[in-house]
Amino acid sequence: MSKNIYSGACQCGSLKFHFSTALAPADWRVRRCTCSFCRQHPKHIHVSDPEGSVRYEFLHKERVSRFRFGTKTADFITCNHCGSYIGAVMLHENGNFAVLNVEHLSADLRLPTPPEVSFDGEDLEQRLARRNSGWTPVEGEV
Ligand SMILES: [Zn+2]
Ligand SMILES: [Zn+2]
Incomplete structure (x- = not known):
């Protein structure tokens, strides 16, 4: 299947990402995280595709704020x-992997309704394994 590229950005357009995936938007694996950080951005919609990829384009690098x-x-x-909020990136020895917030995509897409998910019970090893298998590989710098 050929891949399509879906671009998103923060509201002021400074921080962009380009998500490449063969999945149709109606089949995207969407979810809404309930952790203390993501709850501050209640309209976020997380998407990832381990078969896809993402490239970041930061037009104003000084506007990038990272919370760990x-x-x-x-x-x-x-x-x-x-x-x-544009998403989270896992920095891993095998490369970087991301989950994207597709709340602000440049195209108006019909997405599934995101279920709320909680990962509070996970230990560190489970968390890394889940992200490793489910998150989107990052091309280039983050
Ligand atoms: Zn912005
Ligand atoms: Zn979260």
Whole structure:
């Protein structure tokens, strides 16, 4: 199947990403995270595709704000100019993997309704294994 590219950005357009996936938007694996960080962005919609890829394009690098939880396993990226959350990136020895917030895509797509998910009971090993198998490989720099 050929891949399509879906572009998204923070609200002010400074921090962009380009998501490449063969999945039709109606089949995207969407979910809404209930952790203490993501709850501050209640309209976020997380999407990832381990068969796809994502490339970031930061037009204003100084607007990139990274938040790291105590477990230090992922950076949650927000724009410090407009406050938008664009997703989280896991920095791993095998490369970087991302979950994207597709709340602000440049195209108006019909997405499934995201179920709420909680990963509170996970230990660190389970968390890394899940992200490794489910998140989107990042091409280039984050
Ligand atoms: Zn912004
Ligand atoms: Zn979360």
